[in-house]
Amino acid sequence: MITSQKATCSYAKVSKNCHPEELRCGSRQWSCASADQCVPDSWRCDGQRDCRDGSDEAACAPEKCGSSEFQCRSSACLHLSLVCDGKEDCADGSDEGGQCSASACGQVQCSHTCYRSPRGPICACEQGFELKSSGGSCEDVDECRRSGGRPCSQTCINTEGSYRCTCHPGYLLEPDGHTCKATGTEPILLVAIQFNLLLYGLRSLKEDILAATDKNLVIFSIDYDLLDQKVFWTELGAESIKWISMDAKKKGTVVKGIKSDCMVVDWIGRNLYWTDGTAGQILAIQLTAVWRGKPEYTIVLGDNLNQPRSLALDPLNG
Ligand SMILES: [Ca+2]
Ligand SMILES: [Ca+2]
Ligand SMILES: [Ca+2]
Known part of the structure; x- marks a missing residue:
């Protein structure tokens, strides 16, 4: 069971003569009666005591x-x-x-x-029906149009006394009857934890170690190429960019003798980019050339860059 606990921030500044300064709550906050605590407006009358003096649950409708x-x-x-x-x-x-x-x-x-x-x-x-505004007759509740949360993650079909959920093509209804999930192979989350490169199955919650670094060097940056099904990474202090196939059957080095902070793959343009913070440069290498055995890289940006640390690409827009 998951329980949730609300965190409150209270601010009470005490001035030199020991009289607490007047507390001013924000525009979306509610001031507790004790005047030394602010809580979000939505916590007022939500059935849970949030003010230390319980005043947020007092005098509620x-x-x-x-x-x-x-x-x-x-x-x-x-x-x-x-x-x-x-x-x-x-x-x-x-x-x-x-x-x-x-x-x-x-x-x-x-x-x-x-x-x-x-x-x-x-x-x-009975359940799924409600009384008409006048008289004793019951009418179906339209759960699909009801305010306060949609019952289906995709399509909702109202039925007499109930409702049902359906999914768009390419999606499957989960056993809960409400949630649609994409069909096909299991989605994978690629994660680097210290010196391990892991694949997490998002449905099975299975964890596989795809690769581990040689000298327990911390993995610093990762990216992947969907077309070639390859994962790329850099290790802290190592002067190379490495790759491994998603099935872990093949691996190798993209480029050696470089310094790299952040590395990203352009899976459409078939280029790999990285930053060299010390030299103040953004560099690139053609993946097609790498696979032909010609790992020659170029400086894409080298002027007026001061310690570039991070890099993001927008391959769809080039
Ligand atoms: Ca409350
Ligand atoms: Ca009774
Ligand atoms: Ca209904």
């Missing part, structure tokens, strides 16, 4: 009960089946007595179910 629930006078909600059952379930006992004993349900027309209550008979609907 009473809870709105569901369609098959009864509101106690104390504002708590109770399932209708517990109302008029001869046992006090509301803290104040307001679910018993009144018109409970009367056989009132015989006089009203409810399309699904009728419950007795101290305030008289109440019509209720």
Whole structure:
């Protein structure tokens, strides 16, 4: 089970004469009654105590009960089946007595179910239906158009009393019935942790070591070439860029005798770029030339660069 805990930031500056300075909350914050703590607006009346003095949960509007629930006078909600059952379930006992004993349900027309209550008979609907604004008849809830969160990750089809989710071509509905996931081979996350290059299967959560560096040198930069199914990396302090095939059957060196901080692959233009922070240069090498055995590189940018550290490409736009 995952539990979540909210983190609060409180600011209380104390000045020399020991009177706390007045705390000013931001525009989207709520000031606790104690005036020494601010919480996000959305934490007000969310059912969880966030102010140390609990003032964010004080004087909140009473809870709105569901369609098959009864509101106690104390504002708590109770399932209708517990109302008029001869046992006090509301803290104040307001679910018993009144018109409970009367056989009132015989006089009203409810399309699904009728419950007795101290305030008289109440019509209720089965799951997936709600009472029409007037009368005792029930109508289907359109879950697909309901405000407050879409129930399906792609297409939602409303049905009488329920709904179902479908997926676009190329996607498969997960067993939860709501989420669509891309079909085909399993998506892989490529990760470098210290001196290991890892492949994480995002569905199977399987972890494979694709490569490990020779002298326990930390892997500094990684990228991959989708077309050739190759992974490239640089190691901290090593003067080369290395590669390995995704099936780990082949590996080699792209270029030697260089210094590289960050390295990226242009999988469309078939070039590999890197930065040399010390020399203040961005360099490139043609991958097709590398595979032909001619690893000759060029300086792409070398003027007015002061310690370039990072590099990003936009291959689609060249
Ligand atoms: Ca709260
Ligand atoms: Ca009861
Ligand atoms: Ca429905």
